[in-house]
Amino acid sequence: MKLWTAALDLLFPPKCPFCRKVLDAPQDPVCPACQSSLPWLTGQYALRPVEFTNGCLSPLAYRDSVRQAVHRYKFSGVRAYARPFGVLMAQCVRDNLSQPFDAVTWVPLSRRRLQQRGYDQAKLLARTVAAELSLPLQATLVKYRDTPAQSSLDSAAARQANTRGVYRLLPGGPSLKGQNFLLADDVVTSGATLSACAGLLLQNGAQTVFCVTFAQARPGPDVQNPNIPERNAGKFKE
Numbered sequence: 001m002k003l004w005t006a007a008l009d010l011l012f013p014p015k016c017p018f019c020r021k022v023l024d025a026p027q028d029p030v031c032p033a034c035q036s037s038l039p040w041l042t043g044q045y046a047l048r049p050v051e052f053t054n055g056c057l058s059p060l061a062y063r064d065s066v067r068q069a070v071h072r073y074k075f076s077g078v079r080a081y082a083r084p085f086g087v088l089m090a091q092c093v094r095d096n097l098s099q100p101f102d103a104v105t106w107v108p109l110s111r112r113r114l115q116q117r118g119y120d121q122a123k124l125l126a127r128t129v130a131a132e133l134s135l136p137l138q139a140t141l142v143k144y145r146d147t148p149a150q151s152s153l154d155s156a157a158a159r160q161a162n163t164r165g166v167y168r169l170l171p172g173g174p175s176l177k178g179q180n181f182l183l184a185d186d187v188v189t190s191g192a193t194l195s196a197c198a199g200l201l202l203q204n205g206a207q208t209v210f211c212v213t214f215a216q217a218r219p220g221p222d223v224q225n226p227n228i229p230e231r232n233a234g235k236f237k238e
């Protein structure tokens with residue numbers, strides 16, 4: 001397997017997901033230049049309150065090259081970004097939380113969207129996070145119908161209404177009783193999707209839910225051009 005990976009690396013050398021230059025260290029999730037220039041979120045800025053959860057951690061602000069990289073991951077089929085993105089998410093969890101988790105789960109795609117895209121981007125992130133943190137990956141939820149993309153809706157109320165009744169518990173899935181979940185998704189904006197999913201997990205016996213996303217966006221007009229989180233802190237109330 002290692003030989004195969006090495007051969008693939010020779011043929012398709014891993015690139016930095018943000019500037020797309022070939023990485024000198026193929027195992028690194030990001031090149032040194034981007035490491036020092038990306039909009040990292042640290043301390044309180046990495047944590048966003050989300051209803052029904054103990055919070056949502058994200059290593060990066062959703063803007064500039066981070067936003068472009070997420071678009072390539074979600075809409076241009078670059079599924080290989082699941083590894084570097086997931087590694088950065090796991091690092092963020094390790095850096096900020098000491099509490100133990102029982103399993104990693106994710107915000108699922110609808111079947112139709114999955115067929116269109118060919119992969120569930122949040123599931124691939126969750127899989128990397130689970131592997132990095134040595135936790136089991138557990139499918140818990142299904143998305144029953146398609147809704148307009150959360151990013152197309154401006155108000156928190158519209159985002160909340162958009163998620164109502166959309167997710168359900170996976171039929172025949174394992175018991176959630178007493179489980180402490182890490183719930184993964186790509187981007188958090190208002191947190192409406194994550195809180196809908198977390199609420200379902202708690203209703204069905206889960207003990208706690210902590211969320212982790214790759215990037216954190218500001219809801220409303222700031223989504224298109226978010227300010228630096230420090231300057232914007234406190235403006236948005238969940």
Ligand SMILES: [Zn+2]
Nearest residue numbers: 016019031034
């Ligand atoms: Zn780079």
